[in-house]
Amino acid sequence: MTDAGLGDTWWWPFVMILVAGWLATDVWRWLGVFAGGRLREDGELLIWVRCVATALVAGVISKLILFPQGILAETPLALRLAAAGVGFSAFLLFKQRVIVGVLAAEAFLLAGWLGLTALQGGL
């Protein structure tokens, strides 16, 4: 690699962060500004773009629940799905208040997790 000697200097990580991090990320936001500038608020094209963006964010959600990072990956999949389901149902039941859904899901997860840990400890 041509970069091999550069890896040891103090400033090289910051060049990486500026070019491979900041530029590589913000360029998509800038492209979005230019491409989105011509969209009409009531147009069919905008409905499609919203659908694509919404489906994409929904994909992030199911990935985070099905394939979580770190310690959460050690909980059973059924417990995570149930916690998310309980949270979303609570959100719908209580006038779509986000905080209610989040707290219900967390309470369910922690209760289930503690219960499972206690069961395993008892065996």
Place this chain on the structure above:
Amino acid sequence: MARGARAAVSIPAFILTAAFVGYAGLARETGLTLAETLAMTGLIWALPSIVVLTGALSSGMGLIPAGIAVALASVRLMPMTMALMPIVKVPGKTRTWQLLIASHFVAVTAWVFAMKNLPDMTREGRLPFFIGFGGAVTAFVFCMTGLAYLLVERLPDMVAGALVLLTPVYFLCSLWGAARVNADKVAMAAGLALGPVFFVYLPGLDLLWTGLVGGTLAYLGTRILRRGLF
């Protein structure tokens, strides 16, 4: 703008803070310095891209491959920014450079919050609100990431696990709340179902495919319901 900053004291700010506190631990374990961690938080401001670059830095990856990996992780920001533009813009008045500045704050959390809350405001108030909100959340999370890097040795397992679940549940509820037409809700269901499929079969570009395929199916399906086949 001040109203946006005040609104930043909110659930999304708390959830982002939790996510970045978790990241600070990862950054320290990986061997990044405090300055590097903070530079990434402020400049990139999109957690998946930050995690990808952290991996690239620790493995000594070259500039070009690392840039491509990060760019692939960030493509999703483009359709999100596109969908936001007609909402924050005052036609004929808003300058492009103002939108370019505002676009830096587009990340999943702020986007979901903006799509849900901005349409209820006056058109002139939306862009200042979004910049105030984005700036305040970024500044707060920036400071908390630094503090967490310095102070938090290791979180107890259950606390760490509970923090990780916060993000998807928050997205799930507020994305549903942000849906304005049926097409949005169908798109959400399609994305939830397709996300894991593409993740298993086409890792790397999976989110882009989820968005394009799921979003297009949802759009076409609801369009046929609205207008008939032709």
